[in-house]
Amino acid sequence: MTLIELFQYAFFVRAIEAGIIVALLAPIIGIFLVLKRYSLIADTLSHVSLAGVALGFLLKINPLLTALAVTMVSALGIERLRAGRHIYGESALSLFLSGGLALATVLLSMGRGFNTELFSYLFGSLVTVTQTDVFMMAGLAAIIILVIAAFYKELVYISFSEESARVSGIPVDRINAILILLSAVTVALAIPVVGVLLISALIVIPVVTAMQLRLSFARTLLAAEVYSVASVLAGIVISASFDLSTGGTIVLVMLAAFLATTLLRGRAHDTGQKRP
Amino acid sequence: MHRVDHQDNIVEILNASFSYGGNEVLHNVNLNIHRGDYLALVGGNGSGKTTLLKIILGLLTPQEGNVSLFGQDIRSFRAWERIGYVPQKATSFDPLFPATVEEVVLMGRYGRRGLLRSVTDTDRAAAEHALEQVGMLAERHTLIGSLSGGQQQRVFIARALAGEPEIVFLDEPTVGVEQSVKDEFYALLKRMNEELDLTIVLVTHDLVTVAHEAMHVAVLDQTLQFHESAAQYLARARSHPHL
Numbered sequence: 327m328t329l330i331e332l333f334q335y336a337f338f339v340r341a342i343e344a345g346i347i348v349a350l351l352a353p354i355i356g357i358f359l360v361l362k363r364y365s366l367i368a369d370t371l372s373h374v375s376l377a378g379v380a381l382g383f384l385l386k387i388n389p390l391l392t393a394l395a396v397t398m399v400s401a402l403g404i405e406r407l408r409a410g411r412h413i414y415g416e417s418a419l420s421l422f423l424s425g426g427l428a429l430a431t432v433l434l435s436m437g438r439g440f441n442t443e444l445f446s447y448l449f450g451s452l453v454t455v456t457q458t459d460v461f462m463m464a465g466l467a468a469i470i471i472l473v474i475a476a477f478y479k480e481l482v483y484i485s486f487s488e489e490s491a492r493v494s495g496i497p498v499d500r501i502n503a504i505l506i507l508l509s510a511v512t513v514a515l516a517i518p519v520v521g522v523l524l525i526s527a528l529i530v531i532p533v534v535t536a537m538q539l540r541l542s543f544a545r546t547l548l549a550a551e552v553y554s555v556a557s558v559l560a561g562i563v564i565s566a567s568f569d570l571s572t573g574g575t576i577v578l579v580m581l582a583a584f585l586a587t588t589l590l591r592g593r594a595h596d597t598g599q600k601r602p
Numbered sequence: 603m604h605r606v607d608h609q610d611n612i613v614e615i616l617n618a619s620f621s622y623g624g625n626e627v628l629h630n631v632n633l634n635i636h637r638g639d640y641l642a643l644v645g646g647n648g649s650g651k652t653t654l655l656k657i658i659l660g661l662l663t664p665q666e667g668n669v670s671l672f673g674q675d676i677r678s679f680r681a682w683e684r685i686g687y688v689p690q691k692a693t694s695f696d697p698l699f700p701a702t703v704e705e706v707v708l709m710g711r712y713g714r715r716g717l718l719r720s721v722t723d724t725d726r727a728a729a730e731h732a733l734e735q736v737g738m739l740a741e742r743h744t745l746i747g748s749l750s751g752g753q754q755q756r757v758f759i760a761r762a763l764a765g766e767p768e769i770v771f772l773d774e775p776t777v778g779v780e781q782s783v784k785d786e787f788y789a790l791l792k793r794m795n796e797e798l799d800l801t802i803v804l805v806t807h808d809l810v811t812v813a814h815e816a817m818h819v820a821v822l823d824q825t826l827q828f829h830e831s832a833a834q835y836l837a838r839a840r841s842h843p844h845l
Contacts, residue, residue: 476717477718479720480712480717482701482705483712486695486706486709487689489661489689490687490709491709493659493682494687494713495683496712496717497717537700540700542701542705542743543700544705545700
């Protein structure tokens with residue numbers, strides 16, 4: 327099937343729309359999570375979101391909405407546990423990751439949710455995205471981008487040095503909580519694109535790839551956006567053309583971009599060092 | 603002519619005590635820091651100097667005693683833009699962090715700008731001016747991680763200066779830096795103190811070098827042992843080398 331033929335299908339156009347929304351959103355959140363060493367939060371929240379999906383199956387309501395609710399509540403719980411400093415940050419994540427997965431399996435067994443529909447949430451299924459889903463994703467993404475833009479300079483400072491930001495009078499704890507809450511929403515929105523199990527790749531890989539280019543903060547974010555959107559679009563087209571899993575293809579394209587960038591960067595660095 | 607205003611206390615610490623768990627690190631500390639001073643806060647490992655600094659900066663709260671900044675109780679103090687801070691291990695940040703020198707120095711303006719407001723041309727001009735003062739303007743587009751340790755120190759001072767503070771606190775800024783860079787660094791601080799009338803508080807264990815540079819020395823060992831002029835400190839150090 328050619329690209330032009332693919333665009334004649336409404337589901338494919340919706341898939342592209344949803345893909346672009348999530349591709350734009352993921353690095354905006356990802357750059358702060360990666361630099362704050364919070365990458366594992368995306369992974370934890372994605373596993374927790376599966377419990378939300380299972381709850382949706384059980385209550386027979388849109389699983390994306392229940393995933394959104396459960397992920398946001400868990401995000402606040404994680405942040406509270408971390409801020410309380412009675413438990414190591416990684417241990418808090420581990421509790422929520424395993425707890426989320428355990429709850430998901432129990433809820434799924436209760437609602438006989440171990441079915442083919444579950445696979446579309448585990449590994450993504452853009453073809454099932456409805457026009458209402460696209461509108462909801464666009465609305466929430468716009469809100470997230472506006473909030474990040476409002477706190478952009480504070481987030482950059484906190485990512486660089488939490489202690490110095492605190493001394494400058496920046497409300498570090500509140501801004502961290504906002505970031506984690508927005509991460510939770512992003513995770514929930516990304517479920518249809520790559521699925522629960524691959525969301526953290528979408529949030530982390532484009533940022534890590536852009537960081538190989540050794541650019542300023544603003545340009546790194548821009549480069550991560552380009553990598554993200556290009557990989558998602560390429561992944562959707564390749565998967566549709568060859569009838570492959572969309573989520574898996576997107577992540578493999580992202581990894582290929584990471585490898586290519588790292589190799590090119592290494593070669594450029596070697597050439598630079600050989601110059602007199 | 604640069605002078606210390608002994609009537610104008612920027613920092614007032616009254617009977618401050620602090621414990622980590624049951625381990626008392628500071629006991630009944632009293633200390634005033636005057637406008638225009640260049641004070642070296644010295645002491646050995648575990649003397650509580652970094653803890654005292656964190657109390658002054660509001661990062662820790664003492665279990666007993668009071669701290670005021672610019673005449674205001676620290677618990678209600680909000681004018682953090684009047685304070686500059688160069689943290690301990692400032693240069694041991696993530697070297698992969700994607701930020702240029704200019705972006706790092708602009709961070710020093712964020713507290714002054716306030717929430718929900720983006721940086722302006724005034725902020726950029728202040729950042730450039732601060733970089734000029736520390737001789738790093740030519741490197742403003744360089745990535746912070748690509749600079750040498752000494753250059754990074756200068757950038758962090760520029761970040762503190764960019765906020766146009768009245769007092770700058772530096773926590774062990776020369777740890778792991780070679781002697782020639784240290785000399786240059788101390789000369790820069792002295793110039794900031796004399797030419798910009800900036801009050802400087804330097805936390806360090808580098809006693810002798812600092813005593814030659816600072817105007818006053820406060821010696822801490824859980825409680826304040828001495829608070830005297832650098833000349834007095836040096837004279838006492840010569841007669842009691844163990845001090």
